[in-house]
Amino acid sequence: MTNGATDGAVQEQQVDLVVIGLGPGGEALATACAQAGLEVVAVDKHLVGGECPYYGCIPTKMMVRASDSLAEAGRADELAGDVQVVASWSPVAERIATEATDHWDDQVAVDRLADAGATVVHGTGRLDGVKRVVVTAPDGTETTYATRRGVVLNPGTRPAAPPVSGLEGTPYWTNRDAVQATSVPGSLVVLGGGPIGCELAQVFARFGAQVTVVQHGDRLLAGDEPEASALIAEVFAHEGLRVLTGTSLTEVAHADGTFALTLDDGQVLHADQLLVAAGRTPNLDGIGLETVGLDPSARSIEVDDRMRATGAGQGPVEGLWVVGDVTGKGAYTHVSMYQSAVARRDVLGEDGPAAAYHAVPHATFTDPEIAAVGMTEQQARDAGLSVRTGSTKLQESSRGFTHGPGAQGLVKVVEDAERGVLVGATAAGPGGGEILGFLAVAVHAEVPVETLRSMIYAYPTFHRAIETALADLDA
Ligand SMILES: Cc1cc2nc3c(=O)[nH]c(=O)nc-3n(C[C@H](O)[C@H](O)[C@H](O)COP(=O)(O)OP(=O)(O)OC[C@H]3O[C@@H](n4cnc5c(N)ncnc54)[C@H](O)[C@@H]3O)c2cc1C
Numbered sequence: 302m303t304n305g306a307t308d309g310a311v312q313e314q315q316v317d318l319v320v321i322g323l324g325p326g327g328e329a330l331a332t333a334c335a336q337a338g339l340e341v342v343a344v345d346k347h348l349v350g351g352e353c354p355y356y357g358c359i360p361t362k363m364m365v366r367a368s369d370s371l372a373e374a375g376r377a378d379e380l381a382g383d384v385q386v387v388a389s390w391s392p393v394a395e396r397i398a399t400e401a402t403d404h405w406d407d408q409v410a411v412d413r414l415a416d417a418g419a420t421v422v423h424g425t426g427r428l429d430g431v432k433r434v435v436v437t438a439p440d441g442t443e444t445t446y447a448t449r450r451g452v453v454l455n456p457g458t459r460p461a462a463p464p465v466s467g468l469e470g471t472p473y474w475t476n477r478d479a480v481q482a483t484s485v486p487g488s489l490v491v492l493g494g495g496p497i498g499c500e501l502a503q504v505f506a507r508f509g510a511q512v513t514v515v516q517h518g519d520r521l522l523a524g525d526e527p528e529a530s531a532l533i534a535e536v537f538a539h540e541g542l543r544v545l546t547g548t549s550l551t552e553v554a555h556a557d558g559t560f561a562l563t564l565d566d567g568q569v570l571h572a573d574q575l576l577v578a579a580g581r582t583p584n585l586d587g588i589g590l591e592t593v594g595l596d597p598s599a600r601s602i603e604v605d606d607r608m609r610a611t612g613a614g615q616g617p618v619e620g621l622w623v624v625g626d627v628t629g630k631g632a633y634t635h636v637s638m639y640q641s642a643v644a645r646r647d648v649l650g651e652d653g654p655a656a657a658y659h660a661v662p663h664a665t666f667t668d669p670e671i672a673a674v675g676m677t678e679q680q681a682r683d684a685g686l687s688v689r690t691g692s693t694k695l696q697e698s699s700r701g702f703t704h705g706p707g708a709q710g711l712v713k714v715v716e717d718a719e720r721g722v723l724v725g726a727t728a729a730g731p732g733g734g735e736i737l738g739f740l741a742v743a744v745h746a747e748v749p750v751e752t753l754r755s756m757i758y759a760y761p762t763f764h765r766a767i768e769t770a771l772a773d774l775d776a
């Protein structure tokens with residue numbers, strides 16, 4: 302690192318690369334570029350690793366694993382005899398605090414990145430013109446970095462706070478509070494029926510909370526196929542969760558440890574806790590986009606297939622790569638990591654495949670898991686494709702029949718009939734995310750449907766239902 306001109310408290314340093322935001326993609330890219338010999342400054346204002354390991358995927362999947370074990374124990378009655386389980390949140394809270402997050406301490410991640418050769422800085426980064434960054438340390442000191450190769454942005458998102466009267470100032474939860482819970486509320490209202498709302502609603506309900514989900518759209522998991530939404534609604538109803546769709550929260554009050562939540566139809570809900578899971582706000586405010594000619598009010602940054610930032614209708618901004626949720630290509634850890642590898646190759650001048658998004662997979666870890674890849678039927682129709690669909694219920698397969706309780710699920714395939722390839726698919730059920738692996742290959746590699754139909758599917762597996770769904774394309 303070479304020091305340039307210094308000006309009072311403001312220092313200027315020359316380095317090869319600055320990474321602003323160390324979510325999964327930024328952390329991986331900073332590590333790889335440092336290992337490749339670049340002088341890398343890796344900046345995060347909070348925890349190295351980002352939302353996924355501390356407040357997102359990892360702690361929530363530990364919660365899901367625990368609540369699934371309770372559900373399985375409940376199913377034993379029907380399958381294997383009496384099982385007595387007294388649910389306790391303590392092992393869940395303990396596992397998250399000690400095994401997942403190290404009590405929300407990132408020292409291990411900081412050391413790992415430093416060992417790779419990067420300089421790790423805890424501070425807030427912002428662009429300061431092309432290939433330049435200013436970092437403000439927690440004590441207010443500012444350092445300017447002039448980079449030789451450029452800057453990578455991976456700032457991610459934070460929980461959105463919907464503009465509901467009275468909400469601000471109440472002790473409501475977001476995902477960040479929910480994963481730090483040390484006990485289960487007696488009653489919980491979940492605002493938002495997306496992946497976060499659905500996963501956490503089911504977890505807390507299975508641990509004994511009385512849960513109501515308030516969703517202003519007309520169905521849960523609105524990004525998935527309607528059949529998957531209907532399945533989740535049916536399971537939630539069966540498990541005693543209340544789901545209110547087509548409803549908005551208009552007013553929040555909190556007194557004596559209780560929330561009073563007024564809905565647009567005048568109904569008032571009372572609950573011990575409110576979890577707001579109503580979408581995400583990109584951390585793009587104040588990051589200096591205007592200093593490189595980009596729109597500072599944008600909700601996402603346009604990127605080309607090498608992850609180089611492009612303004613609307615303009616070419617790439619020199620020396621600026623963007624990865625993760627703020628690219629708007631799918632707010633998932635695997636997308637952030639995938640983009641990180643594409644950007645790393647471009648930064649290092651290596652060859653490799655360009656980014657492509659026709660087969661982005663996702664899995665929502667409710668029970669049953671709702672997993673999908675590529676387009677929904679509606680998206681394929683909107684794209685003007687000649688669409689054929691096939692579907693089957695998992696519980697009607699041999700494996701579903703033997704599995705018994707907890708076997709609800711479905712496989713749905715969406716074919717571009719003109720090309721004879723799948724452009725989308727859904728796998729919902731036990732291990733839905735695992736069944737999806739097969740379908741993700743089919744959509745990614747555009748395997749002809751006739752080839753998929755000529756395969757042998759192991760009996761009696763859940764994934765064998767794919768063969769039935771493919772046969773249904775002709776129906
Ligand atoms: C509850 C929950 C569950 C989830 N479950 C899953 C799941 O099961 N599977 C899945 O694939 N995805 C899941 N996700 C989504 C996943 O967490 C994100 O897609 C993933 O973290 C990738 O985000 P990212 O790389 O854009 O950055 P993030 O993880 O959001 O990290 C961004 C980092 O940038 C830092 N930062 C922001 N601005 C600045 C700045 N100006 N200067 C310095 N640092 C800055 C932040 O402190 C943060 O550390 C879940 C999310 C949530 C909230």
Ligand SMILES: NC(=O)c1ccc[n+]([C@@H]2O[C@H](COP(=O)([O-])OP(=O)(O)OC[C@H]3O[C@@H](n4cnc5c(N)ncnc54)[C@H](O)[C@@H]3O)[C@@H](O)[C@H]2O)c1
Nearest residue numbers: 463493494495496497498516517518578579580632664665
């Ligand atoms: N398993 C996974 O892969 C996983 C799990 C959790 C989150 N994630 C990622 O994180 C992202 C964010 O998740 P999310 O669930 O917060 O967001 P989301 O945007 O997917 O869903 C939020 C839901 O809240 C509803 N909503 C918004 N404002 C509302 C209001 N005022 N009243 C009632 N309902 C309202 C919306 O209609 C929407 O259905 C997801 O899109 C996903 O990419 C992934």
